[in-house]
Amino acid sequence: MITGKNYVGHRSSSNGKKVFKTFNPKLNLENEWPFYEASKEEIHEAVTLAWEAFGEFRNTTGNQRAGFLRKIADEIEALGATLIEVYCQETGLPEGRAMGERGRTCFQLRSFAELVESGSWVSASIDTADSDRKPAPKPDLRKMMVPIGPIAVFGASNFPLAYSTAGGDTASALASGCPVVVKSHPMHAATGELVASAIVKAAKATQMPNGVFSNLNSSGIEVGEQLVKHPKIKGVGFTGSIVGGRALFDMASARDEPIPVFAEMGSINPVILLPKALKNKGQEWAKIYASSITLGTGQFCTNPGLILGVSDAGLDDFIQSLAEEIVRIEPSCMLSPGISKRYAESRSKMLGEGEVNLAADYAEVVAENYAKQAVVVVEGVDFLKNPRLHQEVFGPFSMVVRCKDAGELETIIRGLEGQLTGTIISEENEIENFPNIVNALQNRVGRLIFNGVPTGVEVCPSMQHGGPYPASTDSRFTAVGIHAIQRWVRPVSYQNWPDKLLPEALKNDNPLGIERLVDGVLTNNSL
């Protein structure tokens, strides 16, 4: 049952006066449940509880936290069909997507459980003493990662499960030993409440301290603002727009004590089509890209919004094929009337730029909140001149840029803003002829893809999801995969500390059996 209440620690709470509802974009109707936006007092209480819980939670063992994370996954699965139905009611996304995303969310929780159970993630390092060293004796030094404190996690509009309440940010923060206060996304507050109830159930069942997790409803920017400015919040995780992410970053940087913000923001994910690939397989690639551009109604941060090629017959054929293929695809529903409206606006603004030509436009009438896919074409020289053409159009939209030659293509890549991904489509041995283009692209992106599509972000240790600004606010970290835990931890050294008082990870006899750097050599031996 959806109550519309916040979770302030383990407790349900609805003291606020502001009430809002979520929306079913497919039916174009408000959903039934009223939600109570968190009041200032509730926000303060949630953070205070998180800070108090931190003292205990950061000293739990990896096994204890793994048990908590696994239990969350179990409880999410135990929500059964209800979660899937509510998810679909609040997003307009199909059931298959809801189930896939639930699977991804539970997989992430269990991956982090495995990580903290195995324990090596703390990057333990030991340098043994040398009392005979001249001019001064060398002390014994041991270092490991510890959590930084309560983290504010912002639910993402486009991933109600995998990047929201119990998504990658929450899972990685809890795994590290940081309590989490979620600012629930207003578009899917019911989905958020259900997942939050699973987390609170799991916290109680595994004896986690009250305050280890809170879930706050919000309909505007106030709750998030108060959270980020609260002195006891020590880090922020966010997935969303550049405007939103940058606002949080600015707030966090202006605090008396600035805190790290990991915001994964916009990206147009350039795709470079090399000439031979276009000539030999242009039609195949057009089909594949029509599908990638419209996947999830184009509402993925890795959506291919920019396709670059050198102007020739092969590129023109590709544009024609892409235009034909993309209008064959049945339009689908966007996440909300607001997002649908913004898509229509930014699409028509882009079409209003003089240099932009429409190559494909879905001509039929579509239902309310459904998106008409589109492909536009511009010349390289115009793209270079007009930075407005570099802006993301969030939805099933892509721009093909016709460059006059490889030199212009390279210049365009060099001038691009930071991106999550960059893709190269090439025939066997063709890419070797474009070393400068590959080198330039590598410097602008977080992930390079060869002969594929950028949509589909594999959850594994080798994934980098993040990139130079504005793809993310700190390119040194990833939002996906086990290394996402590194956003929430800092190293602490122990100098000449008595063995019996050291954390398990640093004790002489290596009771956790983890990999450690001992006098510069990686080993899981005891000392």
Add this chain to the structure above:
Amino acid sequence: MITGKNYVGHRSSSNGKKVFKTFNPKLNLENEWPFYEASKEEIHEAVTLAWEAFGEFRNTTGNQRAGFLRKIADEIEALGATLIEVYCQETGLPEGRAMGERGRTCFQLRSFAELVESGSWVSASIDTADSDRKPAPKPDLRKMMVPIGPIAVFGASNFPLAYSTAGGDTASALASGCPVVVKSHPMHAATGELVASAIVKAAKATQMPNGVFSNLNSSGIEVGEQLVKHPKIKGVGFTGSIVGGRALFDMASARDEPIPVFAEMGSINPVILLPKALKNKGQEWAKIYASSITLGTGQFCTNPGLILGVSDAGLDDFIQSLAEEIVRIEPSCMLSPGISKRYAESRSKMLGEGEVNLAADYAEVVAENYAKQAVVVVEGVDFLKNPRLHQEVFGPFSMVVRCKDAGELETIIRGLEGQLTGTIISEENEIENFPNIVNALQNRVGRLIFNGVPTGVEVCPSMQHGGPYPASTDSRFTAVGIHAIQRWVRPVSYQNWPDKLLPEALKNDNPLGIERLVDGVLTNNSL
């Protein structure tokens, strides 16, 4: 010979109109050499060259960069007695310190050479493909660290060699593949020029691209400001005051493209004296601390500025012994008239706070720019009430706080600002009785020391030099030890990338023989 010129890439340059000189604080006299502050054009040219050099430098091999770093160390040593003399003339520090710091600087350069030669620092990770996976095939993903771009390094007033021109920031950035533009410290511009000449010589000898390193003279804040705001600078390294570090952080955060600032700033480095230790060895510890407080005229960022104990006879005896010991030590010269003046001012401001009692004050007349050491005592209740008492007095100064009991001691620690270090002085088995104090202290510091002094920062992998704000602007990184390289790198993933085009670190046959995480298991095997 000191020319007073900047290095704009490999080229000497002196187009600016502003001229300044450095100062010999021991002789209380200006040094002879005129220095030309870098002009706006020179700054822009240095950064542009760095950006151009980045394209080539980031693709050099670990062995090539190791050769460069080792050659820098050799060239610094080849400067011989001249460097030591000039260092002493600009700092008032003794020859032994100059030689020790030169040794540390060259050790750091060679440590980073070893690191990038061995190659495993790139954190290579490989997840192999699984074409049979359902519902979708699993791609091949491989990840490694790559450099972020040109770094601005600010010379530190108190470490003209080890944290300035070729210090830890420069060494770690160059090791990672990032070009460096140094803003030379105005107090030791000649030392900086000599070291810069060694770096440029080494760059030429090892065929590094022009622009891989520049050294810019500055007498005020303008050069640094222009550097941090330049769009082609991608990161900042700084060691100095909270005011200075925060100003740079604010500038960097307000850029169109915000960039990471690693500022290592102030700290009062709390030391906790447990009762039994005071009772049994109070006099010994007083002697050791008198020496630590006055080491380097108290101009270390790890200087013990705050000593905490529970009020009893042992603590009073300790205070008396510390007072006696500290005035026995011969006063020494501070780095500059400005620093000496600020020490006198902040010392007398602290003494002006009503609750502060002077326990020891060097009574004799001292020479110009020499510092009179001092120890003051306050009650715990006053320390809790007055946050001005938490401020650092940069120099040979320390404050002893008498807490009424262990509870008040814990409250004080919980309320402390972030610190570089925290020390506990304890008898055998005594510390076990204070678990809350240890737990609270761990949460406020970057390094914990048992029965020792915080001064003396060992250069080794297990060192954490950095801590919660304001000890540093990002507690997730260290400024000392090989892991300092992680400040300047970001991960890049390669998806389904052809083996022959992958960087060496990620190729199937592991030509570098490095440790890699392959399908979740650390190994140096080939695939």
